[in-house]
């Protein structure tokens with residue numbers, strides 16, 4: 396009997412799995428990666444797996460790997476909020492999918508567990524930049540403003556840790572970060588007792604400082620595009636910096652381009668917070684694009700497509 400826990404390497408993926416395993420401890424093999432690495436289901440070996448839990452990665456991007464698993468009778472629980480495409484009909488697939496722009500996998504799992512580990516669901520929602528949803532969910536807990544703000548920072552930092560083009564860019568491989576949070580029922584105890592929080596906070600502050608010194612390629616009231624140099628700081632911080640800019644400019648859409656080796660860009664797109672729609676539609680116009688209505692990305696935009704991208708971006712949000 397081998398169970399596989401397959402999860403996105405960001406705050407939402409880690410906190411969603413953490414809630415489930417606090418409620419139902421289980422020996423499992425972990426499959427995860429950098430936040431962008433979402434083709435994870437294909438790593439589940441059909442010949443040894445007896446069951447799998449899949450969290451916070453698009454079913455649409457994993458359907459080809461999922462089908463043979465459920466067809467072979469492997470029990471799959473799937474929790475997600477990304478575009479799923481057609482959900483396969485199978486008695487072996489238990490799918491909990493909600494693409495509402497104000498929910499995330501951590502909140503979907505929270506509902507499934509009747510709020511058993513709500514503080515971690517709130518951490519997940521903050522990580523996915525769902526500040527209103529997080530604060531609303533948090534009213535059920537009696538947290539002080541200071542505690543809530545620490546949990547918000549934890550969500551931001553766990554999310555920040557997931558960004559990069561490879562594990563080498565990251566402060567912690569996401570599987571290790573999950574192992575570190577695993578003993579903690581209370582995120583505040585994790586913050587105080589594990590040095591990961593400190594380490595991530597120091598890295599985050601330094602990367603954000605660098606990001607704020609980068610001038611936009613174009614910026615007006617409705618759109619802003621930033622191009623970052625080929626540097627690990629940029630790959631780590633572009634997504635969270637985009638979240639930060641979005642909070643400050645709620646009517647503006649943001650695109651963050653990180654220069655990759657070999658003439659291309661890694662792209663993060665945020666729809667305007669005031670109208671969280673269209674980011675996935677824009678990114679899916681490009682071969683390696685995907686994501687959610689509010690937040691999406693392109694894994695590799697060839698340098699020659701930069702104008703095509705800025706035109707499409709302005710057409711979508713301008």
Ligand SMILES: [Mn+2]
Nearest residue numbers: 407451499500
């Ligand atoms: Mn998510």
